[in-house]
Amino acid sequence: MSLVNTLYCKVCTFPVDFCDYNKKATKCKKWLSENYPEKFQELYADKEEIDNKDDDSVDVKAKKVEESLKKMELRQEKKEKKELENQQNSKIIIKTIERTKRKRSIEIQGLEVFPLDLKKLSKKFSNKFATGCSIVDKKLVLQGDLADDVEVFINKLLKEEAGLDDIKVEKTVAKRKKTEEELAADAAAAIANGTSTAKYVKGSELKKE
Amino acid sequence: MFKKLTKDDIKGESQLKSSLSRNLKQQLIAKYPKMTIEQLDTIIPKKKPMSLVKCEDRLSLYTCNDEILLAQFYTDEYIPHLKFIQKFPRDCFKSLQVDKGAIKFILGGSDIMCPGITSAGGILPAEDIAIDDLIIVYAEGKESALCVGKLKMTANDIKTSNKGIAVEVIHYLGDGLWNMKI
Numbered sequence: 151m152s153l154v155n156t157l158y159c160k161v162c163t164f165p166v167d168f169c170d171y172n173k174k175a176t177k178c179k180k181w182l183s184e185n186y187p188e189k190f191q192e193l194y195a196d197k198e199e200i201d202n203k204d205d206d207s208v209d210v211k212a213k214k215v216e217e218s219l220k221k222m223e224l225r226q227e228k229k230e231k232k233e234l235e236n237q238q239n240s241k242i243i244i245k246t247i248e249r250t251k252r253k254r255s256i257e258i259q260g261l262e263v264f265p266l267d268l269k270k271l272s273k274k275f276s277n278k279f280a281t282g283c284s285i286v287d288k289k290l291v292l293q294g295d296l297a298d299d300v301e302v303f304i305n306k307l308l309k310e311e312a313g314l315d316d317i318k319v320e321k322t323v324a325k326r327k328k329t330e331e332e333l334a335a336d337a338a339a340a341i342a343n344g345t346s347t348a349k350y351v352k353g354s355e356l357k358k359e
Numbered sequence: 360m361f362k363k364l365t366k367d368d369i370k371g372e373s374q375l376k377s378s379l380s381r382n383l384k385q386q387l388i389a390k391y392p393k394m395t396i397e398q399l400d401t402i403i404p405k406k407k408p409m410s411l412v413k414c415e416d417r418l419s420l421y422t423c424n425d426e427i428l429l430a431q432f433y434t435d436e437y438i439p440h441l442k443f444i445q446k447f448p449r450d451c452f453k454s455l456q457v458d459k460g461a462i463k464f465i466l467g468g469s470d471i472m473c474p475g476i477t478s479a480g481g482i483l484p485a486e487d488i489a490i491d492d493l494i495i496v497y498a499e500g501k502e503s504a505l506c507v508g509k510l511k512m513t514a515n516d517i518k519t520s521n522k523g524i525a526v527e528v529i530h531y532l533g534d535g536l537w538n539m540k541i
Contacts, residue, residue: 164533
């Protein structure tokens with residue numbers, strides 16, 4: 151006695167005969183007809199015949215079930231569309247944060263919208279760039295000044311794993327804010343000390359304008 | 360029962376001793392006499408160690424080749440995964456059949472009511488099945504198993520009263536256990 155070989159649908163993971171009870175039935179059918187045309191014929195050929203003959207012969211009950219299934223599918227499609235739009239519109243922000251003078255870390259924001267596992271991603275990043283990578287409230291924090299490399303890598307990842315193209319990736323530098331704070335602290339110290347450093351503050355303001 | 364199972368519930372994974380996996384195979388054969396050791400050996404090769412994944416609520420999953428084969432609560436009965444069941448021919452397990460109308464509801468996670476089994480599309484097996492037996496549910500016009508459940512009424516009761524829950528569904532297509540990947 152040998153084992154039974156069951157064919158599973160790649161789209162919905164169900165055994166192929168249960169595809170029509172899934173929320174993605176039309177996609178499943180397309181996949182099946184492309185990859186296993188024989189099986190497709192076997193499963194759906196007689197059904198179409200019944201549909202073509204006349205509608206009265208089909209049970210009312212079966213019809214009802216079919217209708218409700220179609221409704222479910224439509225709903226699912228709408229939901230998916232929305233999700234895709236959401237993904238297309240969302241932005242990934244890569245922020246460079248200066249920690250000490252020449253050491254920088256980067257923060258990646260907005261990845262949670264995509265069908266990626268953050269935990270796995272962090273592992274991937276730390277392997278790829280040989281640095282520490284951690285998750286801080288749905289943001290990935292990478293140690294090291296890697297903004298450019300990460301941008302390329304993320305684009306590649308999204309193309310491969312999610313099949314998405316042209317996702318906006320924005321790079322920002324959060325360095326200025328910190329230096330200003332430091333300057334303000336310097337200025338405060340300068341006022342306490344004398345006039346020489348106070349001039350320095352004025353100069354920096356002029357530069358900004 | 361597995362509706363809300365997710366990856367976060369996994370607590371740890373460990374390899375199973377080969378003697379334990381041998382033991383497990385024998386238990387399975389004792390329970391389902393129509394299975395053969397060759398069949399089990401193709402699913403669980405001797406060279407490949409099985410692993411035990413522990414989850415919340417004393418749930419343990421037995422896996423091999425990254426495929427979940429069996430689930431178990433505490434030390435209760437082994438609940439076979441549907442992919443495992445679908446590898447075997449239909450007469451290996453105690454089974455029943457429901458009509459087309461019931462499929463949708465089962466896939467939504469509801470229990471099986473008597474009319475789904477007693478109507479024209481359903482088949483209630485003649486062989487004796489008792490309350491609390493693990494039962495595999497097939498559907499009218501479909502080849503593959505649809506869900507695993509526990510019988511809640513005797514066969515006679517199902518036929519005569521024809522009301523209420525007949526089978527409590529434990530594991531069905533598309534639930535948390537089905538979608539879990541290790």
